[in-house]
Amino acid sequence: MLRNPPVLSVKNLHVAFGSVEAVHGLSFDIHRGETLALVGESGSGKSATALSILRLIEREGGRITEGSIRLATSQDPDTTVDLASLAPAALRKIRGDRIAMVFQEPMTSLNPVMTIGAQLGETLMLHRGLRGRAAREAARAALARVRIPEPERRLDQYPHELSGGLRQRVMIAMALVCEPDVLIADEPTTALDVTTQAEILELIEGLQRKLGMAVLFITHDLGVVSEIADRVLVLKDGDLIEEGRKSDLFAAPQSDYARELLAATPRLGDGAPAPLADPEPVLQLRDIVTSYGGGGPFSRKAPVTAVRGVSLTLGRGETLGLVGESGCGKSSLARTVMRLVDPVSGEVDLLGSQIEALDHKALKAHRAKIQMVFQDPYAALNPRMMVRDLVTEPAYLHGMVPDGGRAAMARDLLERVSLPADAENRYAHQFSGGQRQRLCIARALSVSPQIIVADEAVSALDVSTARRVTDLMARIQREEGVSFLFISHDIAVVERVSHRIAVMYEGEIVELGEAAQVLHAPRHAYTRRLLAAVPRVNTNMTFAGDASEAHAPRAHVPS
Amino acid sequence: MIAYLLRLAVKAVVTLFAIVTVTFVATRLSGNPIDTFLGEGLTAEGRQALIDYFELDRSLWHQYIAYLRGVLSGEFGLSFVDRRPVTAVVLERLWPSGQLLLASVALTVVVSVTLGVLAAVYRRSWIGSAVMVVAFAGYAVPSFILAIVMVLTFSYWLNWLPVVGNDTWRHFIMPTIAMSGVLIAALTRFTRNAMLDVLGQDFIRTARAKGLGELRVVLKHGLGNASITVISVIGLQIAGLAAAGSVVVESIFSWPGVGQMLVNAAILRDYPVLQFGVIAVAVAVVAINTLTDIAYALADPRIRLARA
Numbered sequence: 079m080l081r082n083p084p085v086l087s088v089k090n091l092h093v094a095f096g097s098v099e100a101v102h103g104l105s106f107d108i109h110r111g112e113t114l115a116l117v118g119e120s121g122s123g124k125s126a127t128a129l130s131i132l133r134l135i136e137r138e139g140g141r142i143t144e145g146s147i148r149l150a151t152s153q154d155p156d157t158t159v160d161l162a163s164l165a166p167a168a169l170r171k172i173r174g175d176r177i178a179m180v181f182q183e184p185m186t187s188l189n190p191v192m193t194i195g196a197q198l199g200e201t202l203m204l205h206r207g208l209r210g211r212a213a214r215e216a217a218r219a220a221l222a223r224v225r226i227p228e229p230e231r232r233l234d235q236y237p238h239e240l241s242g243g244l245r246q247r248v249m250i251a252m253a254l255v256c257e258p259d260v261l262i263a264d265e266p267t268t269a270l271d272v273t274t275q276a277e278i279l280e281l282i283e284g285l286q287r288k289l290g291m292a293v294l295f296i297t298h299d300l301g302v303v304s305e306i307a308d309r310v311l312v313l314k315d316g317d318l319i320e321e322g323r324k325s326d327l328f329a330a331p332q333s334d335y336a337r338e339l340l341a342a343t344p345r346l347g348d349g350a351p352a353p354l355a356d357p358e359p360v361l362q363l364r365d366i367v368t369s370y371g372g373g374g375p376f377s378r379k380a381p382v383t384a385v386r387g388v389s390l391t392l393g394r395g396e397t398l399g400l401v402g403e404s405g406c407g408k409s410s411l412a413r414t415v416m417r418l419v420d421p422v423s424g425e426v427d428l429l430g431s432q433i434e435a436l437d438h439k440a441l442k443a444h445r446a447k448i449q450m451v452f453q454d455p456y457a458a459l460n461p462r463m464m465v466r467d468l469v470t471e472p473a474y475l476h477g478m479v480p481d482g483g484r485a486a487m488a489r490d491l492l493e494r495v496s497l498p499a500d501a502e503n504r505y506a507h508q509f510s511g512g513q514r515q516r517l518c519i520a521r522a523l524s525v526s527p528q529i530i531v532a533d534e535a536v537s538a539l540d541v542s543t544a545r546r547v548t549d550l551m552a553r554i555q556r557e558e559g560v561s562f563l564f565i566s567h568d569i570a571v572v573e574r575v576s577h578r579i580a581v582m583y584e585g586e587i588v589e590l591g592e593a594a595q596v597l598h599a600p601r602h603a604y605t606r607r608l609l610a611a612v613p614r615v616n617t618n619m620t621f622a623g624d625a626s627e628a629h630a631p632r633a634h635v636p637s
Numbered sequence: 638m639i640a641y642l643l644r645l646a647v648k649a650v651v652t653l654f655a656i657v658t659v660t661f662v663a664t665r666l667s668g669n670p671i672d673t674f675l676g677e678g679l680t681a682e683g684r685q686a687l688i689d690y691f692e693l694d695r696s697l698w699h700q701y702i703a704y705l706r707g708v709l710s711g712e713f714g715l716s717f718v719d720r721r722p723v724t725a726v727v728l729e730r731l732w733p734s735g736q737l738l739l740a741s742v743a744l745t746v747v748v749s750v751t752l753g754v755l756a757a758v759y760r761r762s763w764i765g766s767a768v769m770v771v772a773f774a775g776y777a778v779p780s781f782i783l784a785i786v787m788v789l790t791f792s793y794w795l796n797w798l799p800v801v802g803n804d805t806w807r808h809f810i811m812p813t814i815a816m817s818g819v820l821i822a823a824l825t826r827f828t829r830n831a832m833l834d835v836l837g838q839d840f841i842r843t844a845r846a847k848g849l850g851e852l853r854v855v856l857k858h859g860l861g862n863a864s865i866t867v868i869s870v871i872g873l874q875i876a877g878l879a880a881a882g883s884v885v886v887e888s889i890f891s892w893p894g895v896g897q898m899l900v901n902a903a904i905l906r907d908y909p910v911l912q913f914g915v916i917a918v919a920v921a922v923v924a925i926n927t928l929t930d931i932a933y934a935l936a937d938p939r940i941r942l943a944r945a
Contacts (some may be wrong), residue, residue, distance in 0.1 A: 134845055173848035181846075186839040191861050191938060201847045236938040252847070 083155050085110050085259050085292050086131070086177075091145035091162075093126045093135060093316075100126045100140065101316045108260065108292040113283075115295045115307035115324070117339075119540035120511075123316035128264045128296045132173050133161060152176065152259070175205040178253035182265035184245035188237040194221070195233030198252055205256045220251040224281060242404075243274035250281065257289055264296045271403035271567065276611035279305050298540065300343040301570070301613030304328060312336050328615065342545040344570035346612050350593030351552075353577045357393025359427075360528050360561050361415065361448070364389050366424035368407075368414045384410035386585035387424070392529065395555060397562040399576030399593065401569050401608070407585040408565050412533045415563065416450055417441055429528060446476045449522035453534035455514035459506035465492075466502040469517060473524040491520040495550060512543035516550065523554065531563045536571060548575050569612055573597055581605045638941050641934055649927045656919040660912060661704050665697060708916075714909040718902075723913040727895065731917065733803050734883055734894030740809050741816035742875055749821045750860075750867065753828020757836060758855055760829075768825065775822030784815035784889045801891040812890045816883070820874050827870050831863040838862070865937045872929025876922040 084107035093101040101123040108114045116124045129135040130142050148158035149172065161169065181187045189197055198217035202208040208216055214233060221229035224247040237245055246266060253261060263282065267275035283306060286293050295306055303310055303324065310327045312320040312335065320333045331337045368385040384407040392398050402408045413419045415426060417433060426434040433444050449472065452458040459468055466488040473479045479487050488502040495516040506514055515535060522530050532551070536544035552575060554560055566572050572579060572593075579596040581589040581604065589602040600606045688694055692703060707713060713723045756768035791798045791811065799808050835841065836859050844858045883896030891897065895914060902910040934940045 132846055134842060137842065137845060170848040170850060173846055175848060179843075179846040181839060181843065183839050187843045189840045189844070189858050189862065191865070191936065192858075193938075200844075200849065200853075204848055236942065238939050239942065249843070252843075 082109060083150060084108055085150050085155070086294075087146075087148045087158070088127075088131070089146045089148070091127065091130060091147065092143045093123065093130050093140055094143045095126075095140045099143070099316060101130070103145065104311075104313070104316075104318055105145075106311055106318075106321070108294055110259070110292055111286070111290050113286065113293040113295055113306055113308045115297060115303045115310045116313060117297060117300065117303055117310055118313035119298055119339075119542065121315060122313040124296045124298075124313050125264055126316075127313075128179070128262050128294065131161060131260075131262060131294070132177055132179060133164075133169055134179075149176065149260070171205075174201050174253075174258075175256045176258050177260045177262065178256070178258040179262045179264065180246070180249050180253050180266045182268050184242050184249055184269060187249055188245055190237055193234055193236055194240075194248055197248075198233075198255055201252060201255050216255065220255040221248070223254065223285070224248075224251040226251065242270055243277065246270060246274075246278055247281070250278070250285075254285060254289070258291060260292045260294065261286070262294045262296070265298070266295075267302060268297070268299070272569070272613075273403065273607060273611040275302070276613070279613070282306065299613070300328075300340060300541075301345075301615050304615045305613045312339065338542060340615070342542040343615055344541070344545075344568065344574050345615050346570045346573060346597065346609070348570075348574060350573045350579075350597070351397070351575070351577050353592040354393055354396050357396050359391045360394050360429055361392040361563070362425075362427040363391075363411075363415065364425040364427070366411065366414055366426065367422045368410050368419055369422050370410075370419075383422075384585055385414060385421075388582075388585075388587050389424075390580055390587060390590060392561050392563055393577075394528070394561055395559045396578065397551075397555065397564050397576045399572035399579040400563060400565045400582060401567065401572050401579060402582035403567060403608075406582045408582050409533055410585075411582070412450070412531050412563065412565055415531060416448065417445075442476075446472070446478070446525040447527055448529040448531065449525060449527040450531045450533065451515070451518045451522055451535040453537055455511055455518055455538065456506075458518055459514055461506055463505070464502070465504050465506070465517060468506065469502075469520040470524050472521060476525055478525060487524065491524055494523060494554070495520045510543075512539050512547060515539060515543075515547050519547075519550065519554070523558075523560075526558075527560065529561045529563065531565070533565045534567065535564075537566060537568065544571065551575060569597075569608060581608065638934065641941070642931070645927050645930050649923050652923050652926075653920065656923070657705070657708055657916060658701075660916055660919075661701055665700070713913040713916075716910045717907045718905050718910070723909045726910055727898065727913050727917050730893060730895045730898045733892060734879075734887070734896060736803070737809070737812055737816060737883065737887070737892060737894060738875070738879055740813040741820070741878065742871075744813055745817045745820045745824055745874075746871065748817070749824035750828050752821075752825040753867075754832055754855065754860060756825065756829040757832030757859075760833065765829075769829070772822045772825040772829075775818055776826075778818060780815050780818055781885050781889060783818045784811065784886060787811045787815065788889070803892055808890075812886050812892055815886045815889070816878060820878060824867070824871065824874065828863065828867050831866040832859055834866075835859050835862045861936075865933065868929060868932050868936055872926060872932070875929075876925045879921050879925060880918055 086108045088107070089105045091101055091104045092099060104123070104127060106114065116127060118124045126135060126140060129138060129140070131147055133142070135141065142162050145162060147161040149161055151157050151159060159168070161172065164172075195214060195217050198220055199209070199213040202213045202216050206216070217233055218229045221232055226232055226244060226247050232240070232248070237248070240248065250266070261282075266282070267278050270278060279302065282293065297303060307324045310322060310324050311318060312327070312333070314335050320327065320331065320336045322332070327336060328340070331340055366385055366388045367383065369381040369383040371381050386407075388411055390398065400408050400411070410419065414421050417426070421434055424434065425432055428444055429447055431444060433441060436444070463471075466485055469491050470479060470484040470487050473487060474481070474484060485502060489499040492499055492501050497513060497516050497520070501509070506517065509517065518535075536547050539547060548571065551562060555562060562575070564572060564575050576593050578591060579593045580587050581596065581602065583604045589596055589600060589605045596605060597609065600609060692700055711724060715721065716723050716726050719726070752768050752772070756765045756772075759765040788800055788811065792800045798811055799805070800811070802808055836855070841854060841858055844854045883894055884900060885896070886892065887894045887896035888900050895918060899911065899914045902914060
């Protein structure tokens with residue numbers, strides 16, 4: 079078998095932050111036209127590796143302590159330069175020209191005070207010496223290449239005028255403006271909606287085919303890997319756990335960790351809990367309308383209606399999944415249910431009491447019946463309060479526990495969420511993300527609520543951690559009969575926990591039904607679109623059956 | 638942008654109206670201004686003449702309307718001391734004060750932005766630490782101490798610089814430094830913090846990933862964004878300087894500006910000059926704030942392009 083030399087070859091890479099080593103001797107090659115996925119959970123060293131290749135790691139407080147990163151020179155693929163030891167000036171010539179990068183956060187990765195055209199032009203000036211009209215034309219072509227509508231107009235726009243998906247397209251256009259040999263994409267779709275993610279993945283794949291570049295794709299999401307990768311490296315705690323072709327990995331993972339990761343990854347079609355037979359309703363919403371702004375006489379903006387006439391019912395012991403993309407109004411609905419915002423019209427019936435018009439005093443008694451768990455467990459826990467006080471605070475405020483009883487109550491709550499009892503004397507920062515989310519759940523449980531509203535409660539967690547948290551929620555539901563309103567943008571996670579699913583789109587519930595029915599026989603066009611966009615982890619994938627590989631003319635890849 | 642400017646104009650007019658009104662209320666609340674400002678040594682007839690002249694025996698409402706009418710037509714009365722219109726007395730003082738203020742602002746911006754950027758970029762080396770030590774020390778020295786030390790050193794001992802007046806550029810050196818000292822210290826720290834914040838942002842990493850040199854990353858992408866926050870603080874500080882700083886410094890250096898005039902008017906109890914002087918300073922502060930808002934919008938497209 080004829081072997082082309084790799085365009086990028088990493089050997090024995092060690093990366094350290096201070097005295098802590100984050101990557102312990104990683105080696106891999108990437109070839110022209112190939113997509114290599116670097117998969118791992120937080121702390122696996124995947125982003126440190128990505129940032130090391132362009133030596134951007136040095137600006138993040140890390141350094142390459144050992145190893146080489148050899149890039150084939152553009153003149154002769156058999157000669158290489160070592161990026162790990164290259165002088166800064168020579169390195170800058172490679173950045174943005176031969177190796178380019180796309181980052182996770184399109185909202186913050188573009189300079190807010192420069193126009194799109196100026197930001198693209200900067201790269202063109204630097205690496206191609208283009209300025210004025212020629213640079214503008216090249217920038218316009220770059221935007222057109224990533225299929226941004228009205229590219230000419232975009233050149234004079236600022237990032238804040240574009241949506242997240244468009245900004246990520248701009249980032250990709252900027253990365254590809256000099257047609258690099260290697261594109262490093264660090265979680266490029268993680269911050270995007272699933273339909274936008276599908277578009278961006280397709281775009282990257284198409285451009286790779288056209289330009290023949292190598293793509294190093296960093297992600298935590300095995301679904302995305304199965305969509306885009308040729309080969310996969312699985313990292314854990316800075317070590318390479320498994321390496322292989324995508325089809326091999328998904329069909330027969332060799333390592334325990336890869337198997338665990340695959341098992342934890344929510345897969346659409348894995349099956350949802352069977353629907354409950356006619357449960358007693360605990361929460362009923364009728365024609366809820368919620369809007370923001372436009373209230374006072376000094377308001378400059380017209381009111382924005384986030385929720386438009388939503389009606390739904392949550393039964394005792396039931397989990398109702400609420401899915402939708404960002405801006406669809408699902409969080410506004412949650413806030414309305416909690417009466418954190420007041421509805422413009424409609425009725426909220428909580429355990430037989432109408433609460434939508436109660437004042438704060440009258441509402442307090444009802445607040446104990448319904449509790450909320452938020453997305454970001456780092457922001458949701460007061461860093462200055464001890465866990466004992468954190469988890470018992472709602473019960474204490476509702477007068478359900480005397481001051482002296484809080485320690486005992488905290489130990490009981492911690493046990494129920496499978497945290498060690500001695501955690502009561504610690505502070506939130508001493509816990510991992512998954513443990514913090516357990517603390518949030520314990521806090522919600524302290525007042526023995528009948529309903530818990532979980533707003534993207536596992537979205538910020540690694541897949542294996544998220545799996546454990548959703549399992550915990552299911553156990554609590556079994557044992558205590560709590561109802562969950564489970565809100566998520568991730569339809570596969572929703573399927574795993576929900577008896578019924580409501581699909582929200584532009585402030586309305588467009589489809590509501592038993593989980594299996596919504597997922598397998600969707601009635602609404604938007605539900606179908608949402609389902610089609612979800613990346614599938616296909617364990618039965620074979621080499622021949624992989625459509626993307628069938629089309630792509632590629633260099634030979636060493637096996 | 639046009640809607641934004643209109644909003645600024647409305648804001649400025651409303652603020653000015655409030656200032657003019659508060660000035661009126663404050664002077665009337667503090668008792669009979671004749672007694673407050675002229676005190677003893679006034680004959681009963683003289684006192685009555687003044688009360689008639691200022692219509693102090695009429696209702697407050699009447700006085701207020703008369704006062705507003707005067708403000709709108711530019712009539713602020715005559716100075717007690719030299720019997721000239723107060724507007725003329727104050728206006729001839731504005732330019733020297735303005736010159737000193739402009740010089741101080743220019744010095745402050747150049748020095749503190751340079752130092753602040755250096756302190757941020759070299760935060761882990763001795764350069765950053767040295768800048769911060771100087772900035773902290775400068776913050777602790779009041780302007781009158783700085784002025785007196787400079788006068789002693791450079792005028793009395795070394796005899797390099799003149800102390801009194803505003804005739805040549807050499808007259809500007811010490812008053813400008815005295816005015817800027819505390820401001821430079823404050824703004825250096827502020828610029829450093831703003832730069833540190835911006836340099837940690839994702840788009841700075843994007844800029845480096847493009848292959849841009851450090852100078853362009855720091856100045857174009859870093860300072861370009863940090864300037865938004867720096868501008869808002871500069872505006873506030875300059876306004877404070879215009880209102881208060883000039884009084885001390887102009888007195889020490891006998892600078893023929895508004896600050897010195899206000900001090901003299903207070904000593905001589907020249908009540909109309911004092912009142913109009915305060916209004917003039919207030920107008921200057923409002924003008925500076927409005928200019929700051931405009932500069933802010935120019936630096937930040939998110940403000941400039943916001944829908945009205």
